[in-house]
Amino acid sequence: MSTYDFENLPNRSNTGSIKWDRYADRDILPMWVADMDFRAAPEVEAALQERVSHGVFGYTNPTAEAVQAICRYMSEVHGCHIEETWILWTPGIVPALNIAARAFCNQGQGVITTVPIYPPFLTAPRYQERKLLSVALHNSAGFYTFDWDALERNITAETRVFFLCNPHNPVGRVWSRDELTQVVQFCDRHQLILVSDEIHCDLILSADHEHCTALKIDDWVKKNGVTLMAPSKTYNLCGLACSFVIISDDALRRSFRRSMRGLFNELNCLGYAACAAAYQHGESWRRELLQVLRRNYAEIVQFTEETMPLIKVSPLQATYLAWLDIRALKLHHPRTHFERRGVGLNDGTEFGVPGFVRLNFGCPPSRLREALRRMKIAYDDAVRGDK
Ligand SMILES: Cc1ncc(COP(=O)(O)O)c(C=O)c1O
Numbered sequence: 341m342s343t344y345d346f347e348n349l350p351n352r353s354n355t356g357s358i359k360w361d362r363y364a365d366r367d368i369l370p371m372w373v374a375d376m377d378f379r380a381a382p383e384v385e386a387a388l389q390e391r392v393s394h395g396v397f398g399y400t401n402p403t404a405e406a407v408q409a410i411c412r413y414m415s416e417v418h419g420c421h422i423e424e425t426w427i428l429w430t431p432g433i434v435p436a437l438n439i440a441a442r443a444f445c446n447q448g449q450g451v452i453t454t455v456p457i458y459p460p461f462l463t464a465p466r467y468q469e470r471k472l473l474s475v476a477l478h479n480s481a482g483f484y485t486f487d488w489d490a491l492e493r494n495i496t497a498e499t500r501v502f503f504l505c506n507p508h509n510p511v512g513r514v515w516s517r518d519e520l521t522q523v524v525q526f527c528d529r530h531q532l533i534l535v536s537d538e539i540h541c542d543l544i545l546s547a548d549h550e551h552c553t554a555l556k557i558d559d560w561v562k563k564n565g566v567t568l569m570a571p572s573k574t575y576n577l578c579g580l581a582c583s584f585v586i587i588s589d590d591a592l593r594r595s596f597r598r599s600m601r602g603l604f605n606e607l608n609c610l611g612y613a614a615c616a617a618a619y620q621h622g623e624s625w626r627r628e629l630l631q632v633l634r635r636n637y638a639e640i641v642q643f644t645e646e647t648m649p650l651i652k653v654s655p656l657q658a659t660y661l662a663w664l665d666i667r668a669l670k671l672h673h674p675r676t677h678f679e680r681r682g683v684g685l686n687d688g689t690e691f692g693v694p695g696f697v698r699l700n701f702g703c704p705p706s707r708l709r710e711a712l713r714r715m716k717i718a719y720d721d722a723v724r725g726d727k
Contacts, residue, residue, distance in 0.1 A: 343624065343625075343628065345379070346378055346629070346705075347704045347705065347706065349378065349379055350379060352377065357375075358375070359372065359373045359377075362684060363679075368679055368683065368684045369682060369707060369714065370684045371684055371685055371699050371700045371703070371711050372684050372686045372700060373686070373700065374509065374578075374659075375576070375578050375702070376576045376660060376703065377702065377707070379576075380577060381575060381617075381618065381625035383617055383621035384614050384617045384621070387617030388610055388613055388617075390613075397608075398609075399605065399606050400606055400607070400608070400612060401606060402427070402429055403612045403613070405612075405616040406612040406613075406615045407427060409620050410427060410584060410619060411424055411427075413619040414553075414586075418541070418551065418555075419556065423588070426586050426588045427585070427586055428585045428596060429582070429583070429606075430600070430604070431581040431583070431604055431607055432570075432572075433460075433568045433583050434460045434464070436568050437461065437537070437568070438460075439599045439600050439603070440501065440533075440535045441464045441465045441470045441501065442468040442470070443598065444500050444501045444592075444595065445468075445471075445500040449500045450470045450471025450472055450473060450496075451470060451499070451503050452473040452474075452491070452494070452495060452499045452501070452532070453472070453473070453474055453475075453504075454475050454477045454486065454487075454491075455474045455475070455477065456477070456511060456663070456691035456692050456696065457474070457509075457510075458505055458509045458537075459691060461503045462474060462692060464503075471499075473494050474692055475487065475491050476693075477511065481652070482653065482654040482655060483513075484511040484513055485513075485519070486522065488526070499530065500533060501532055501533045501534075501535055502523065502526070502527050502532045502533070503535050503537070504523055504535065504537065506537070506538055507544065507551065509661055510661055510663045510696075512656035512658055512662075513658075514546065514551060514657040514658045517552050517557065521558070523557075524554070524558050524560055527560075528560055533564055533565070533592065534564060534565040535565075536553070536554035536566070536567050536568065538551070538553055538554070538568060539569060539570050539572070539573050540574075540659045541553065541569065542574040543573060543633070543660060544630075544657065545630065545634050545637060545657060545659075546658070551658075553567060554567055555567055555586065562589065565588075566586070566587050566592065567585070567586040567587075568583065568585055569585075569586065570582065570583030571614070571615050571622075574622075575618040575625075576702070577611075577614050577615075580610055581611055582607050582608070582612065584615075633701065635705065636701040636705055636708050637662065637701060639705070639709070639712070640653060640699065640712065648715065650668040650719070651664050651668070651669070651719065652668075653665075660700060660701050660702035661699070661700055661701075662701055663696060663698055664696060664697050665696055666697055669719070669722040669723070670722075672727060674688070674697050675687040678697065678714075678715065678718050682717075683711050683715055685699055686698040699711070
């Protein structure tokens with residue numbers, strides 16, 4: 341029995357949606373940017389409505405309710421005690437990545453990360469005029485692991501920071517405790533600060549996996565780690581611009597705070613209200629969401645295996661973003677090829693690797709089905725040589 345409606349949803353055209361505006365007035369289904377089409381949990385909507393009905397929207401400190409909700413959530417959901425004072429707020433994880441690059445590297449120093457990767461991991465060092473080392477993950481039939489030899493070979497004395505994405509966008513891995521321990525050992529060996537982006541941590545699809553926050557790996561992380569989190573992906577609240585950074589070490593936190601100075605004001609009051617409500621009251625909605633996402637992902641896998649066998653779907657442990665290896669189709673411009681057949685996907689080149697596309701399946705099952713039908717037309721055209 342489902343309590344929430346994940347099928348009949350408001351029309352997002354003409355609402356300023358970045359996802360939908362890209363294809364305004366064109367018959368292209370937007371299956372790209374990581375933003376789901378679902379309405380927020382009614383419990384979150386109710387909290388927002390209550391806040392709106394107050395009618396006064398002045399500068400707002402992080403509310404005690406939001407701060408306490410995060411501490412409780414970290415302890416109860418992720419088994420990790422954090423202090424209220426460890427939390428800093430940013431209007432997004434992307435600004436936090438940029439601030440981290442600036443705070444922890446001087447000019448001439450830089451960041452190491454693994455590709456494919458969520459594009460701002462690649463742009464943040466560049467925007468902040470820091471160096472970037474990107475090292476390919478090892479890809480074995482779509483299953484990705486760290487390539488420790490390549491990481492050791494490529495690291496330089498100027499590298500100061502490791503950008504980790506866990507769970508990983510776009511390859512969908514939930515890194516195991518062993519893998520995370522290796523990450524920590526690598527960072528320790530090379531005196532790197534570990535910046536762990538865990539924004540997808542409550543979107544675990546695989547029954548065999550659970551999220552392990554970097555903070556739980558080793559006390560080393562408490563001294564040398566920065567954890568980035570937000571309710572925005574899980575609860576579909578990206579437009580409310582509310583995320584947070586957990587830094588337990590005083591000196592690191594001071595350094596991060598110093599690099600934040602003057603960049604933005606306090607966050608908006610609605611963001612804090614939604615954040616508190618999501619962590620306090622959003623659990624039953626989240627559980628149903630995961631069921632919808634699991635079914636959607638299973639449909640992608642089955643449809644692809646049965647009708648588009650040259651496309652390989654990475655085994656996805658988390659997120660609502662399927663990573664498809666389309667190298668066998670030999671498309672010159674994959675994004676345009678699929679757009680011409682009515683589906684808007686992200687191109688692998690944005691993530692640092694050509695020959696792949698990313699499909700956002702955070703949408704009603706009926707829309708996913710139509711997108712797959714259109715992808716099959718694009719697939720048949722590609723196989724026939726019509727590119
Ligand atoms: C790994 C990762 N980090 C951060 C973000 C976006 O963060 P924000 O919207 O809070 O800047 C995304 C969005 O897709 C993401 O996948």
